[in-house]
Amino acid sequence: xxxxxxxxxxxxxxxxxxxxxxxxxxxxxxxIQAKYIWIDGTGEGLRSKTRTVEFVPKHxxxxxxxxxxxxxxxxxxGANSDIYLCPxxxxxxxxxxxxxxxxxxxxxxxxxxxxxxNKRFKCNEAMEAVKDQDPWFGIEQEYTFLDFDNRPLGWPKxxxxxxQGPYYCGVGADKVIGREIVEAHYRACLYAGVKIxxxxxxxxxxxxxxQIGPCSGISGGxxxxxARFILHRVAEEYxxxxxxxxxxxxxxxNGAGAxxxxxxxxxxxxxxxxxxxxxxxxxxxxxxxxxQAYDPRGGKDNERRLTGKCETSSIHDFSAGVANRxxxxxxxxxxxxxxxxxLEDRRPSSNCDPYSVCDALVRTCVLNE
Numbered sequence: 001x002x003x004x005x006x007x008x009x010x011x012x013x014x015x016x017x018x019x020x021x022x023x024x025x026x027x028x029x030x031x032i033q034a035k036y037i038w039i040d041g042t043g044e045g046l047r048s049k050t051r052t053v054e055f056v057p058k059h060x061x062x063x064x065x066x067x068x069x070x071x072x073x074x075x076x077x078g079a080n081s082d083i084y085l086c087p088x089x090x091x092x093x094x095x096x097x098x099x100x101x102x103x104x105x106x107x108x109x110x111x112x113x114x115x116x117x118n119k120r121f122k123c124n125e126a127m128e129a130v131k132d133q134d135p136w137f138g139i140e141q142e143y144t145f146l147d148f149d150n151r152p153l154g155w156p157k158x159x160x161x162x163x164q165g166p167y168y169c170g171v172g173a174d175k176v177i178g179r180e181i182v183e184a185h186y187r188a189c190l191y192a193g194v195k196i197x198x199x200x201x202x203x204x205x206x207x208x209x210x211q212i213g214p215c216s217g218i219s220g221g222x223x224x225x226x227a228r229f230i231l232h233r234v235a236e237e238y239x240x241x242x243x244x245x246x247x248x249x250x251x252x253x254n255g256a257g258a259x260x261x262x263x264x265x266x267x268x269x270x271x272x273x274x275x276x277x278x279x280x281x282x283x284x285x286x287x288x289x290x291x292q293a294y295d296p297r298g299g300k301d302n303e304r305r306l307t308g309k310c311e312t313s314s315i316h317d318f319s320a321g322v323a324n325r326x327x328x329x330x331x332x333x334x335x336x337x338x339x340x341x342x343l344e345d346r347r348p349s350s351n352c353d354p355y356s357v358c359d360a361l362v363r364t365c366v367l368n369e
Contacts, residue, residue, distance in 0.1 A: 008148035012239025023096070030054050033100040035093060036066055036085050037229050038107050041074025043117045043296040044244065044351050046229050056099045060087035063103060075107065075115050083115060084108040089222045094188035095233065102192060104226055120221060123359035127217040130366045136268075136342070137220035137358050138197065138213030138261035142350045143231065144248045145178045145206045146241040152206035152249065153177050153240055164254065167205045177206045178240065185227075185234045186210065192230060194223045203254040203311070213261065221354040224258075246295065246349035247304035255305035255312065256350035262361045263342035272340035273331075279343060279365040280320050280329050286364045287318040287328070293360040295349035302349045313346065 006012035034057070037048045049068065057063050070076030070083035085105040093100040107115040114121040127135065145153035154177035155161055166175050182199055189196040189210075197211040210231075212224045228244070235242045247255040266275040283290065295301035299315065306315035311325045320329040322336045328347055335341035348357045363369040 006147060006239045009239035011236055016237055027098055032056055033093070033096055034063060034103050035101070036103045036105050037226065038085055038105045039117050039225065041117050043353055046232065047073055048229070057090055057101060060090055060103070063087040075117065080110060082110060084112065088120065091192040091194065091226055094191040094230065102226060104222055119353045119355035119359065120218065123221060123355035124218050126359050126362045126367065130362050131217060133264040133266065133366055134216055135362055135366065136214040136216055136263045138211060139220060139224050139354055140209055140211050140259040141224060141227070142202055142207060142209045142256035142258065144204070144243050144256060145181065145235070146243050148241065154206055161205050164203050167201060168203045169200050176201055178208070181235050181238050181240060182208050185231050188230050188234060189227050192226065194227045194230070196227060204249065207254065207256060221358055224354045244351040246301050246351060252310065254310045257305065257346060258348040258350050258352050258354065258357070260345045260348050260357050260361065261342050262345060264366060267342060268340055270340060273335070276331065276335070276343050282364050282368070283329060284318045289364070290347060290360050291315060293356045294347050294352050296351060296353060301351060302347070305349060306347065
């Protein structure tokens with residue numbers, strides 16, 4: 001049936017079961033496949049390639065530094081094209097299983113300075129500077145499934161589904177599209193060691209969300225990027241496209257964000273609400289800085305999403321409130337009642353770089369930059 005529905009998708013036409021007889025071949029005990037993953041020059045795209053190593057790595061530092069052709073990833077020209085891949089985090093490989101690994105990497109130019117898309121380097125400096133405050137992050141990643149005509153999966157080809165209302169956290173064949181991919185992604189993340197906290201169908205049909213966290217420090221960005229990679233990789237097997245575009249459909253359809261929940265040790269302590277309010281006051285004075293950090297195009301993507309409609313605040317104005325989803329910063333109802341906890345920054349776009357978001361939050365709220 002999927003081959004009929006996804007008739008333009010090359011991957012949907014392939015018989016996936018044929019691969020199993022090859023994956024079932026015995027793998028030598030002294031050989032594992034390490035898939036190196038990195039962010040390309042767009043700041044959004046993920047790339048990967050695999051190498052064989054002769055041991056099971058326990059720490060990223062044990063793995064060799066590698067290179068790739070940066071002229072093919074928008075990061076270098078052909079005359080000086082080698083970019084360094086430096087492993088920073090290891091995960092179990094849910095596709096090859098066994099001792100095989102996914103390896104998240106930082107990228108560096110030939111002089112070992114960070115590439116422009118390597119936002120992790122600066123973010124990690126900030127996390128190290130505030131590690132005594134133990135910053136926690138929880139990121140709510142929204143995304144949309146697309147067919148090969150770039151229409152949301154399962155939408156009428158010459159029209160639109162019924163208006164929003166029945167789809168959020170919905171159940172039923174007329175309300176939910178692509179649950180199989182969501183379930184596969186969830187289990188694959190758990191197997192990999194990604195700290196995935198949950199998932200739900202979102203407001204627009206064929207739009208979903210998963211949550212990463214709570215993660216301490218740099219691991220929030222690491223886990224989100226690997227979860228994104230796994231999502232694209234799972235959807236690839238189904239022949240479906242995943243878009244992180246913050247406004248995939250114009251009009252009254254909800255956009256997609258990456259709402260970021262943030263706290264420090266002081267915010268989580270008794271009467272931490274006072275620290276949360278201090279942080280919100282600091283954020284109110286740095287609104288432009290954060291808008292520029294919260295999507296890969298310095299705010300241009302979020303202009304389409306942050307309109308003040310469809311559960312968003314206006315991109316031009318800073319606002320905050322308790323249990324209010326039309327503001328920049330939301331204080332959850334439970335936090336207001338317990339007088340401690342965390343704040344939710346609702347401005348980051350779905351295609352944000354989580355390292356940039358977490359870096360900006362820490363530098364504004366903790367380092368007072």
